[in-house]
Amino acid sequence: MASSESLWSTLSAPLIRQNPVTLQILGICSALAVTTSLDTALTMAASLTVVVVVAAGVISLIRRHIPSAIRLIIQIIIIASIVIVIDQVLKAWFFELSQRLSVFVSLIATNCIVLGRTESFARSNPPLRSMVDALGSGLGYGLVLVLVGACRELFGMGKLLGMQVLPLAESGGWFTPLGLMLLAPSAFFLLGGLIWALRSIWPEQAEAPEFPPYSRGPTDTGEAR
């Protein structure tokens, strides 16, 4: 069962080790915006996963007939159409959530993960494999979103999925919410910490520094300069 095994690795590789957010640093923009609470993060992750899987499937189906001169335009058109359809569906059946996600669902169209997977994988692989790969990438993105979203909601509001977990100081408990967690910079901090942790576990993920620091020699301690 070599093929099913490789399908499994196609699916699982982007979850943690090849995670599109932490390794390739893709899709950061929306990861900042929608992670103020866990439920928006979950909806966004689900929407992105659906978009990337469907887009990869469609593009993989017509991959032999996409003229290379206009391949990016064709991919973008397909992705954008799927995004609009999903946005409309959310507005019709998940009205409250769609109000909170506001423009970010439409911005999936510009999410680098989607175009990245269709351009680098779906364009040269059969539909099933492409969709499995896309599913993995979508779930990997979702995993990071959920982690960051849970941290921000827990420490920013003392809640998880809208339920009070930590009793707030203003209503008699002990927890003072950390307002910074609700602002975009905190997502940078959390993501940075996450990437640091992952690259400490797997040092091979760290990129070589582009500009190596000036070496002052072994005797220099670098103190008080």
Place this chain on the structure above:
Amino acid sequence: MADLNPVSLWRRFLATPNDGRAKTLIVAFLVSAICAVLVTGATVVLRPIQAQNRAAEQQARLEALIAAVPGMSDLIAEAGGDALSTLVVDLDAGAAAADVTPETLEAALSDPANWTSLAPADDVAGIGNRPDYAQIYLLRSGDAVSLVILPVVGTGYAGRIQALLALQGDMRTLAGIAVTEQSETPGLGARIEEPLWQQNFAGKQLFDDSGTYRFSVVRGSARTEFEVDGITGATRTSNAIGQMVRFWVGQKGYGPLMAAIRRGEF
């Protein structure tokens, strides 16, 4: 004789080289056409459900607003079932609109001629232009108007803020506010949606005894009956709410209407 069988034509088309000019054009056209049909289909099929959602949302906010005004449910019960009347008003005239009804309001507002663009000096709420007609809600007790609910719109930190403003019959006292649409920062500016904050508005005065506008959303905590607490960390959202109220109760907003209600014309 040329082969006109569509299946074999299609096969021949697929077999042409990918980078040929004809294939590039045809593929581009086909993909766009299919996507256009998909998008249009989804929009058209789902629009009624979305409109329903928005209307239900508006209605729910309206009911919540009325329920939150102290003593209001008693008033409604007193006045009997259908006490809240819906009315389209002409903002400049400050009177009921002659030829626009709630049913035709949407059509009227899709005509740019029914909008007034605001000079920068007048445009304190930062909305650019303003509709000439608005649908308001009136509650009467006896002959007098005891409450009006006015839809208002302003520009916040991250986007448009829509709200319903409830005024007591004296047209000076705020009875409440309900934010119906906003896209402010969650946890900070978005706290304008919290009932706890909105409760601050009930009973505040818009004008002092000489009729001068005094109401504002202040930084920190309110000290007078003209002030409402701002939201910490969301100064621009708080200011936007203050400016929105200032605009809509002013001369370019519902000012003429409020004057007419004060004169007892409703």
